[in-house]
């Protein structure tokens with residue numbers, strides 16, 4: 001075996017299934033286990049094809065999928081690299097915890113607030129709750145390893161959790177345990193400049209650019225179950241989405 005297959009292992013050991021998926025899985029695991037690290041270059045497609053005895057079409061298909069997942073990035077004329085900035089799929093209903101683990105990063109949060117209260121007029125509008133309904137609010141700084149990545153302000157209706165203590169490191173895990181993980185969501189994205197307070201929490205400069213994503217999550221039965229405002233550092237994130245021409 002030559003260098004790259006020594007890193008990611010051979011495809012024969014991966015059992016059945018299409019070759020491109022086996023190659024994809026091997027590279028995905030190597031990124032998750034930090035065998036391949038951010039900014040590391042992959043060998044040219046031609047070399048990969050030769051090394052794994054597969055066609056270039058297979059290699060291209062495998063890499064395309066990983067670029068779509070945000071794990072790899074292509075640079076014009078330079079090749080394919082392990083993504084360094086977090087490339088987040090804008091159209092995927094994943095959690096921060098899942099996003100970071102899939103990239104071999106360790107998610108961590110610092111609580112800014114964890115409170116129970118009555119819905120505000122704005123929350124009652126976005127969550128479709130009647131005035132006076134109980135909600136939980138969770139405000140957090142979200143870290144990847146030791147780097148602060150985002151500020152998140154979440155409100156969920158009282159019925160979605162058994163208690164405020166139910167939320168540990170992951171809000172979605174707690175909602176899922178109660179059968180209330182969002183099944184569908186609407187998102188809105190907007191550019192922001194960080195205020196001095198927000199910038200201090202994220203260890204950046206006041207006025208640095210960021211992205212605000214508002215997510216409204218719904219259960220299968222249509223009830224709103226989450227309203228979250230996520231402020232992402234502009235220097236740490238790229239948002240990617242796959243588009244196609246199919247009529248909707």
Ligand code: 16G
Pocket residue numbers: 094095096097098152154169170171172173213215226228230
């Ligand atoms: C993501 C979601 C956010 C959700 C959070 C849960 C976006 C834009 N936002 O940050 O709506 O509340 O994940 O993450 O993706 P957790 O389960 O790790 O707490």
